[in-house]
Amino acid sequence: MTRSEQRTVSTEQRTNKSDTASESQVTIERSNTVPPVEGAPDGVITLKDLEVFYSDFRAVTNVNMSFGSREITALIGPSGCGKSTVLRCLNRMNDLVPGARVEGAVAYHGVDIYGEDVDVIEVRRRIGMVFQKPNPFPKSIYDNVAYGPRVTGMKVSDMDNVVERALRGAALWDEVKDKLKQNAFGLSGGQQQRLCIARAIATSPEVILMDEPCSALDPIATAKIEDLMVELASTYTIIIVTHNMQQAARVSQRTGFFTAEADDKGQRTGRLVEFDTTEHIFGNPSDARTEAYITGRFG
Structure with missing residues (x-):
């Protein structure tokens, strides 16, 4: 099956599969909710007037966007523009x-994750x-996957099943099932990255963030990770x-x-120029700066 065919299949799966968001609502209660950004899809995560500072340096300003359930959203742009x-x-x-602070709002199902009463460990789970x-830990393959459920205090009746489920979800089980007690550093680079994905999904998250997950991989390993992302999107919201x-x-x-745009002092601040369907961004962008980047005229 080609990647485009897999993408079509996973889209159908997302449509037909029951909505798991209701099963993973945050357990904390906050009174300050954030409305969806106008024109954006109903968001699992919504950013409202987001600004990020490192001490006095404003790294990112005025970001408004919303990430839809079981969609893959890509953040692109030149180096230093604030994507990561x-x-x-x-x-x-x-x-x-040190010195980092966030202004505006980052809402997960309407809950401000920067609220004072929010459990950061639960957010990251x-x-x-x-x-x-x-970045596998210097532990066995098994212990790498089991790490998240253990440190977050998840109630697990059978850790073996959790590890197997996560490794199957990361398309790695068949390759490592007979060497779970071996050190994770013995895996290839692509296998190590899939192990890190398995470690991430072992805690049953709703959202998976991926920061340049293929930049250190060869083309074959990259293709496997891309295929895996498409498959995972039938269950998870992915932001890459x-x-x-x-x-x-x-x-x-x-x-x-x-x-990134420079102010009169020469400081470069990241800005969101355009946010739309991938088809629109690559086929008919609304902003000339987007078209210039997509066509390779800068960046």
């Missing part, structure tokens, strides 16, 4: 950066992340940052194009 900064805001990874370079525009065109349903 925005992605890390979606599960509060920027909390780990529901919104998992896969990083640019494969990529410099590979062909990749964005192949796997995503929606695309956001970012760029």
Whole structure:
């Protein structure tokens, strides 16, 4: 089956499958909800007037967008335009950066994840992340996958089943089922990245964030990860940052194009230029800056 055929199948699966969002609502209660961005799909995650600062430096400003359920959304743009900064805001990874602060709102099912009463561990359980370079822990394959459920205190009746389910979900089970106790560093780069995906989905998230997940992989491993993303989108909402525009065109349903603009002091701040269906962004963009980037005239 070709990737385009898989994309069609997974779209049908998303349509026919019962909505799992209701099963994964946040357990905390907040009174401050954020309305959907006008013109955007009903969002699992909605950004409203998002700005990100590192100390006095404003890295990103005025980002409004909404990520639809069981869709793949690609964030594209030149280096330094704030794509990864925005992605890390979606599960509060920027909390780990000294001096970082977020203004505006990041709402998960209408709940402001930066609210004072929000459990950050629970946010990261529901919104998992896969990083640019494969980063397995110096543990066995089994323990890498079991790590998330253990540290988050998930109630698990059979960890073996959780590990197998996650490895099957990452299309890795058949390759590692006979060596689960071996060190994860013995896997190839592509296998390590799929192991990191398995580790992310072991906690049963609703959203998976991927920051340049194929940049360190060869074309064959990249194709496997792309096929896997399409399959996973029948169950998960996926948001991917990529410099590979062909990749964005192949796997995503929606695309956001970012760029960086310099102020009178020469400081470059990331901005969302255009957010629309991938077909529209690549076929008939509304902004000349998007067209210039897509056609290779800059970036």
